[in-house]
Amino acid sequence: MKIILEAVNIKKKIKQELILKGINLKVYKGEFLSIIGASGSGKSTLLYILGLLDKPTGGNIILEGENIDFKNVKKLTVLRNKKFGFVFQFHYLIPEFTAVENVIIPMLKAKTNKKQALQRATNLLKQLGLTEKINKRPFELSGGEQQRVAIARALANKPSIILADEPTGNLDSKNTQNVMEILLNLNNKYKTTIIMVTHELELAKLTDRTIELVDGKITKEIINKPDKYTHVQN
Ligand SMILES: Nc1ncnc2c1ncn2[C@@H]1O[C@H](COP(=O)(O)OP(=O)(O)O)[C@@H](O)[C@H]1O
Numbered sequence: 001m002k003i004i005l006e007a008v009n010i011k012k013k014i015k016q017e018l019i020l021k022g023i024n025l026k027v028y029k030g031e032f033l034s035i036i037g038a039s040g041s042g043k044s045t046l047l048y049i050l051g052l053l054d055k056p057t058g059g060n061i062i063l064e065g066e067n068i069d070f071k072n073v074k075k076l077t078v079l080r081n082k083k084f085g086f087v088f089q090f091h092y093l094i095p096e097f098t099a100v101e102n103v104i105i106p107m108l109k110a111k112t113n114k115k116q117a118l119q120r121a122t123n124l125l126k127q128l129g130l131t132e133k134i135n136k137r138p139f140e141l142s143g144g145e146q147q148r149v150a151i152a153r154a155l156a157n158k159p160s161i162i163l164a165d166e167p168t169g170n171l172d173s174k175n176t177q178n179v180m181e182i183l184l185n186l187n188n189k190y191k192t193t194i195i196m197v198t199h200e201l202e203l204a205k206l207t208d209r210t211i212e213l214v215d216g217k218i219t220k221e222i223i224n225k226p227d228k229y230t231h232v233q234n
């Protein structure tokens, strides 16, 4: 396994308070990594920095061998849209738009032609069991369905890395299981790298590797699927 994304001594200070205290983390291509930790331990802050949505106070992020220049805002936007798919606890779908339109938007931003975008969006929603719902607006969908649309949207531009911040945090157990199965399947079938923040230990155990954050530091690493790490290259 090759390294796809790396954090080197990442620090983040917010209002004089050190939220991340020197994070060193290698993320391997094709792995499903989970980040656990108490509320306020810095999980979301770390995830946003890894996804180039936020800028660290110190340290480096290396994406596919390239050191990220956080001052180059244009390039950051391009990389973010091209390389990452984001799924949050609350879906953040655009309420005025239908399911299929919500999935199409990131593709149009990436200059995919309209016809192709529509085709891909329809196909993604179909794969996520939402064929009947493509023309519904978010308020007409259940919480689980909304989250599946958000996953389809995250997949729109064929990201190398999916970043999910408590993606099941707002769902009942049946929908939690469903969303988790979708993520596991994506990782298995398409080898998509996934980094998922969760506070549910049961879900973390299903991923390949888990790291724990305590007070802005990584305190523990648990490899749940050792077989997957036999060919790790450093
Ligand atoms: N924009 C912000 N302004 C002030 N404090 C913040 C901000 N973002 C995060 N924090 C603080 O940083 C700490 C870590 O937050 P966060 O990364 O959201 O933790 P987690 O996702 O693990 O619950 C918390 O103490 C939080 O209050």
Ligand SMILES: [Mg+2]
Pocket: 043, 044, 045, 165
């Ligand atoms: Mg959080």
